[in-house]
Amino acid sequence: MPSDIVYKFHHYKYxxxxxxxxxxxxxxxxxxxxxxxxxPLENPEKIPPLxxxxxxxxxxxxxxxxxxxxxxxxxxxxxxxxxxxxxxxQNMIVGVIVGGIEMRCTTYVGEQRVAY
Numbered sequence: 001m002p003s004d005i006v007y008k009f010h011h012y013k014y015x016x017x018x019x020x021x022x023x024x025x026x027x028x029x030x031x032x033x034x035x036x037x038x039x040p041l042e043n044p045e046k047i048p049p050l051x052x053x054x055x056x057x058x059x060x061x062x063x064x065x066x067x068x069x070x071x072x073x074x075x076x077x078x079x080x081x082x083x084x085x086x087x088x089x090q091n092m093i094v095g096v097i098v099g100g101i102e103m104r105c106t107t108y109v110g111e112q113r114v115a116y
Contacts, residue, residue: 009046012036013047014056015080019110026078029099034058036077053114059087060107061098064113073101076109 008028013021013036023039031038039047049055056078063073075098081087086103098104 010042011039011047012078013039013080014050014078016054016056017082021045022049022054022056023047024050024056024078026106030077033061033098034077034081036078036080054112055070055109055112057082057111058109059105060109062106063104064102064104073098075099075103 010028010031011023012026012031013023023043024036025035035039039045057080058076058078060078061075065073066072070099077098080088087108
């Protein structure tokens, strides 16, 4: 993670593939990129937290530029967008700024449910 960012976390609304709303705790700067809606502290809709057996859909981003002596910065961003074509190889995602770092979308990962 970039060291010059102030990391603030809040609860955001994630809509799963069956249109059920869940609450997820996420860094503000990543939620902004993923287009997630912040849930007010009082949680008036009483949205439950995302269960441990869910892996929400997300995009994988990689920095466009090298960091001397280090790997490129990478991030996974949870998104409510269900259409990968809107995210992959599109000009709107190329050049996304995440935490002050210019990035591009490399992969779209659909929602997964894990059995325990």
